[in-house]
Every structure is written in structure tokens, then in C-alpha cells.
Amino acid sequence: MKIGITIGDPAGIGPEVILKALQEPLADGIEPVVFGSRQVLERTDRLLVKAVTGYTPLISKFDTLHGPDDTVEPGAIGVIDVLPNLDAAHIPFGERDARSAQLQLAAFHSVVTAAQEGEIGAIVTAPWTKELFRTIDMPPVGHTEILAEAFDAPEHVMMLAGPRLRVALVTTHVPISRVSEQLRPPRLEAVIRTTAADLERLFGVKQPNIAVCGLNPHAGEMGVMGVEEGEIIRPVVNKLADELSDSVELSGPYSADTLFARYRGGRQPFDAVVCIYHDQGLIPLKLMHFGESANITLGLPVVRTSVDHGTAYDIAGWGVADAGSMRYAIELAVDMAKRVEK
Numbered sequence: 001m002k003i004g005i006t007i008g009d010p011a012g013i014g015p016e017v018i019l020k021a022l023q024e025p026l027a028d029g030i031e032p033v034v035f036g037s038r039q040v041l042e043r044t045d046r047l048l049v050k051a052v053t054g055y056t057p058l059i060s061k062f063d064t065l066h067g068p069d070d071t072v073e074p075g076a077i078g079v080i081d082v083l084p085n086l087d088a089a090h091i092p093f094g095e096r097d098a099r100s101a102q103l104q105l106a107a108f109h110s111v112v113t114a115a116q117e118g119e120i121g122a123i124v125t126a127p128w129t130k131e132l133f134r135t136i137d138m139p140p141v142g143h144t145e146i147l148a149e150a151f152d153a154p155e156h157v158m159m160l161a162g163p164r165l166r167v168a169l170v171t172t173h174v175p176i177s178r179v180s181e182q183l184r185p186p187r188l189e190a191v192i193r194t195t196a197a198d199l200e201r202l203f204g205v206k207q208p209n210i211a212v213c214g215l216n217p218h219a220g221e222m223g224v225m226g227v228e229e230g231e232i233i234r235p236v237v238n239k240l241a242d243e244l245s246d247s248v249e250l251s252g253p254y255s256a257d258t259l260f261a262r263y264r265g266g267r268q269p270f271d272a273v274v275c276i277y278h279d280q281g282l283i284p285l286k287l288m289h290f291g292e293s294a295n296i297t298l299g300l301p302v303v304r305t306s307v308d309h310g311t312a313y314d315i316a317g318w319g320v321a322d323a324g325s326m327r328y329a330i331e332l333a334v335d336m337a338k339r340v341e342k
């Protein structure tokens with residue numbers, strides 16, 4: 001099975017974490033194919049040879065493919081040049097460059113097409129810089145939103161998952177001031193249903209135990225600190241807890257701070273926590289699992305995972321980036337693709 005890995009923003013740490021993550025071979029029968037630029041991978045490989053003690057050069061393993069249907073030589077790393085005429089070799093690290101915006105987007109479009117055509121078993125993305133799209137007159141956009149549109153999946157969910165904590169987000173990249181207006185019963189209901197279904201489909205968790213956070217301090221404290229819990233969250237949770245009682249244990253809304261305190265001491269009280277906004281879920285996730293967790297798009301017909309970090313311009317080109325999350329994202333994608341294939 002081929003796993004399509006996108007290069008992300010070439011000015012960031014994406015290419016570095018890909019090559020570091022591929023130092024150890026993947027499971028038998030799994031062929032990594034990097035969608036991006038051979039020039040970028042070659043310069044990163046050279047850099048890592050100089051900067052990282054014990055790094056094994058991979059350049060001799062790069063196998064340029066004409067397309068995702070090409071065969072990858074055994075033990076090789078397939079590479080697809082998505083913009084062969086782009087001079088990507090000299091894009092400066094840690095700087096905004098329109099060429100990076102073009103490359104990160106072209107790589108992603110290519111991998112999405114390959115997935116739609118059934119050429120790859122899963123997508124793994126290295127980080128891109130959303131704000132960079134302004135250099136090519138596009139709005140800042142995440143992979144998740146593009147995937148949802150490409151696969152017509154309005155009920156998609158962004159989940160970040162590590163060994164114990166999994167958080168599923170109701171709202172993602174919106175200003176805090178707009179979270180309340182985006183917290184609507186149909187969206188919350190869709191997130192709970194998709195999370196429950198994909199805990200089993202992708203993670204193999206049967207009869208999941210799912211908690212839902214409140215939005216406000218103390219989950220609104222009987223309405224004196226906010227009304228969304230009483231007006232929106234509790235009615236949806238009560239309705240679905242009843243409807244799904246045979247297959248899901250659903251509870252909430254919980255006061256978010258104390259809910260995450262239950263994870264102390266190595267405990268895993270829930271299979272997933274539905275969080276109302278981005279930082280409500282990602283702060284505890286990163287405190288517990290940064291570097292050993294991945295981002296997963298639920299609700300898609302294709303498996304897609306990504307790293308738990310961004311492009312880290314402050315360390316790009318130094319060779320010091322930790323590739324734990326990229327390796328985790330690749331291995332998780334392989335597991336999920338095998339589970340879905342069965």
C-alpha cells in the first residue's frame with residue numbers, strides 16, 4: 001500500500017521531519033511516496049547529514065515517480081515532483097515565499113487527486129503555513145477545510161490524538177469571538193456522531209465513552225456564567241445519549257478544566273473529549289502528548305493524518321526538529337488504512 005506524504009511548507013520543518021521519520025523502514029508492504037519536490041528533499045538530506053549525528057543519508061533511496069500509479073522500488077522512497085519547473089532548491093528557510101505557497105498547495109492537490117483515484121491508501125501531511133496563502137492571493141486555509149470540500153464531507157471533524165487523550169473539535173480556525181455563534185446544535189450533533197463512528201472505524205474502539213466540554217467557565221454554572229450549555233450543549237448531549245445508548249456512552253457538558261484534570265496520573269477516563277473550540281482541546285493535548293500525537297480528519301472516505309505541530313520557522317534549517325509526531329502520524333495512518341481496508 002502506498003502512503004502519500006505531502007511536503008508541506010518547504011521553508012518550514014516539514015521536509016526535515018519527513019526524512020527523519022523515514023530513517024526507520026515502515027511496515028512490510030508499505031511504500032512511502034512524498035508529494036512535493038525532489039530538490040527540497042535533496043537539500044534537506046544534505047543538511048541533515050551535516051547537522052545530525054547518526055542521520056543516515058536517504059538520497060540514494062529517492063525514486064522519482066512519474067505519477068502515483070508508478071511502482072516504487074522495494075525499500076525506496078517514492079518522490080513526485082508536483083511543480084517540476086519551480087526552482088525550489090533555494091527557497092530560504094524560515095521566510096515567507098510565494099513559491100512555498102505554490103508548492104505546498106500543489107502537493108496537497110496532487111495527493112488529494114491520488115486518493116480520489118484510489119492510488120494511495122492514506123494521506124499524511126507535513127505542516128503548511130496558512131497565512132502564506134496571502135502571497136498567492138488566497139485566503140488562509142487548512143488542509144482540513146480543503147479535504148472536506150474535495151470529499152464533500154460537511155460532517156468532518158478535526159481530531160488530535162495521542163496515546164491517552166483524543167480531542168475532537170466543534171469549531172476550529174475561527175476567532176474566539178465567533179465560537180458562540182458557530183456552536184449550533186446540528187454541528188455539535190454531527191461532531192458527536194462522526195467522533196463516535198470513527199472511534200470504531202479508524203481506531204477500533206467499540207462502545208466508546210465520549211465526554212463533551214462546556215464552553216464557559218464552570219460549564220456556565222447554572223447559567224450565571226454563560227447560557228450555551230443550557231441552551232445548546234446539554235439538550236444535544238441528552239438527546240444523543242439516549243438515542244445512541246446502545247453503542248456510545250455520552251456525557252456532558254463538563255467544566256473543561258476539571259474534565260482534563262481527570263487525566264492526571266496516567267488515567268484515560270474517556271475515549272474522546274469533544275471540545276468546543278481549538279485551544280480548549282489542543283492545550284491539554286499538547287501538554288500531555290506534544291511530539292507523540294497526530295491530527296486526524298474524521299468523517300472522510302480517505303484516511304488522513306498529520307503532525308501535531310506547525311512549520312516552526314524559528315528552527316527550520318537547523319536540523320533540530322523532533323520527528324516523533326510525523327512518525328506517529330505515518331504509523332497511525334498505516335494502522336487506520338489497514339483497518340478500513342478490512
Ligand SMILES: NC(=O)C1=CN([C@@H]2O[C@H](COP(=O)(O)OP(=O)(O)OC[C@H]3O[C@@H](n4cnc5c(N)ncnc54)[C@H](O)[C@@H]3O)[C@@H](O)[C@H]2O)C=CC1
Nearest residue numbers: 126127128129130131306309310311312314315321322323
Ligand atoms: N497541520 C498543519 O499544517 C499545521 C500548521 N500550522 C501552521 O504553522 C505555522 C506556525 O504555527 P505556530 O503556532 O508557531 O506553531 P509551531 O508548532 O510551528 O511552533 C510552535 C513552537 O514549537 C516548536 N516546534 C514545533 N514543532 C516542533 C518540532 N517538531 N520539534 C521541535 N520543536 C517544534 C517551534 O520551534 C516553536 O517554538 C502557522 O502558520 C500555522 O498555521 C500549525 C499547526 C498545524
Ligand SMILES: NCC(=O)COP(=O)(O)O
Nearest residue numbers: 141142143144145295306
Ligand atoms: N492547529 C491544528 C491545525 O492548524 C491543523 O490544520 P490543518 O492544516 O490540518 O487543517
